[in-house]
Amino acid sequence: MTRLADAATLASRGQLTVPSDARLMVISTDSVMQEVLSEDFGVARRSKPSGPPKTLTLTVAVIQRVLQPQLSTLDLAPGVPHVAELLKEAGYRPPVQVSGQPLTGDAAEYVAQGNPAAAAYNGGSMSGNPANPTNQLERLLPYASGPPQPRDPRDPMNRPVPPPDYMLPSPAKIYDTAVIAHAVLSDGKGEMTVVAVAHPKEDLHDVKKQLAERIANAVLH
Secondary structure (H helix, E strand, C coil): CEEECCCEEEEEEEEECCCCCEEEEEEECCHHHHHHHHHHHHHCCCCCCCCCCEEEEEEEEEEEEECCCCCCHHHCCCCCCCHHHHHHHCCCCCCCCCCCCCCCHHHHHHHHCCCHHHHHHCCCCCCCCCCCHHHHHHHHHHHCCCCCCCCCCCCHHHCCCCCCHHHCCCHHHCCCEEEEEEEEECCCCEEEEEEEEECCCCCHHHHHHHHHHHHHHHHHC
16 A cells, blocks of 8 residues: 655555454654654444453564665565565655766767877776877876976866765655564454655654554554
8 A cells, every 4th residue: 555645745555454343552763753653542332341451562673764865675674565566656766876978078078089088087098999099198298308288177087076075965865765663462362563664854753653643543543
């Protein structure tokens, strides 16, 4: 089951079967999940037990991970079933890692002139290409007498070096975040996995509330 929520896209799988006369105690690794579920189950109108009240425990583990390109969805939540499939159902598409982008503008023109360094930078190969006398002369210029030649700004090898990782924006501001809640009943009669894909700048506190409401609805309805 999948739906577009206010702050994130949710997908869920599984079933939680709780007798109407049972009391439910929540144990969660996340304070938001603990608070919302405990409140929902506490105010819910359930049948009055005819005998001694039966208490079940609902254990909910919550995992939150930024979906960076190098992160494998198979390793996102080991031991929790169907996470990769649920991420796809929620609309998640892994970001494409771009490598060897084609050169354009002056850099492309520079490569077209046969500069070996630029051709190698652009993924080209020098094998099988006829030697260019002009380029061979350019390679000898650093060894010639006289002042050094200025760097050609069109050469891709002279592009600015990217900043170090600690100066880059936080990954959470660039990539989606997966929030996974896995609920298991103590009597072994039900388990449920709910996944939310939250986009950057979305309130993860609200996203966790939506996950909790999805689990509560599965128990109470």
